[in-house]
Amino acid sequence: MNDAAPPRATVSPQAVREVALTLFAERGYHGTALSEIAAELGIRTPSLYNHIRSKQELLHDIVIETTTDVWADYERAVKDEPDVVARLRSATRVYALRHATHRREALIVNREIASLDDPARSRAMQLRRCHAEAMKELIDEGTKAGRFSEPASTLAAFGILEMCVSIARWFRDDGPLSAEEVAAKYAEMCLRVAGAK
Amino acid sequence: MNDAAPPRATVSPQAVREVALTLFAERGYHGTALSEIAAELGIRTPSLYNHIRSKQELLHDIVIETTTDVWADYERAVKDEPDVVARLRSATRVYALRHATHRREALIVNREIASLDDPARSRAMQLRRCHAEAMKELIDEGTKAGRFSEPASTLAAFGILEMCVSIARWFRDDGPLSAEEVAAKYAEMCLRVAGAK
DNA sequence: CCTACCGATCGGTAGG
């Protein structure tokens, strides 16, 4: 851990969030103390309250922003894409890409939704269900059109989404493959899950 | 939550572990207080120490037993199976099956390894790496033999394993598919990820 | 199995 933080740092809300992202992703929400976030920033715990309203607000903003962005990604990805195979490929590619480029956010959303207070938790879970349902319907549509062949579309949709989540667990910026390359690879693997010919 | 626990229960180590499994899986290790486990059992917190040595020991036993069993499952699944496609199918099927039949254990292992103290954490992570590496080598072997076609075997192996983990997130005993049916389904989907012809 | 109690730490506030 970096204990060489400057003795009198000037901190911003973004800086607090940045440290929270790292520590929540590494140790979990309940496993991270505000004193640890403060220490990482080189300030005392009460000073955090000049930048945030509460610990819960940090989690709230991370989860709500991420789940909202995931859904916006999806809608953008399938818009203006007439071919159903291209639509599933595009939807999967942007989801996979996000898990390479926003690893910490993705891990926190996947692990800590239960730690989020209502009503935000319900909203986040609804957005995720919405996303999974949309993926399922893409698979159904493709299967009806003879382009896919997976009648267990709900199982396949969950499997595809979770496969993309795995990226957040191992991806490294300095690895052999770029985020875009990994996303393209996973999109093709996921098409095979749906039974693309 | 069941607050109708008997006023003077007789508790066993197994009963404590059973409640811990449920609460750790629902709220996480750091999100669960021993007082909550005790309340669920209808006893006071200090009485737990007649059955366990510490909270950490509970997590330790769950994670070590599960990761050990996963590896034993794998070895049993590939033993005496000459065909490489059948080996990957069998290895995937038992892993998927475990995630339907041991949902709480699987979720805890996936979420709380970082909450486990060394040296158990290192041992558990090594067992998981071992498993992922073995899956990767199955894919490589099959690709060399012309039975699979996924040169990005490390990516595929992680993806396949994580896909199976997704089962633990949604499977219900009273759902339309049995654990065995779901495991068979996922095994076939995972073979397609590996590029099985 | 219990009551009584421990030191440590938690998130957060008062006041400057």
Next chain:
DNA sequence: CCTACCGATCGGTAGG
């Protein structure tokens, strides 16, 4: 940004 401090709760122990 700080020091001083709050009540609550944590995991765990003593002793019966």
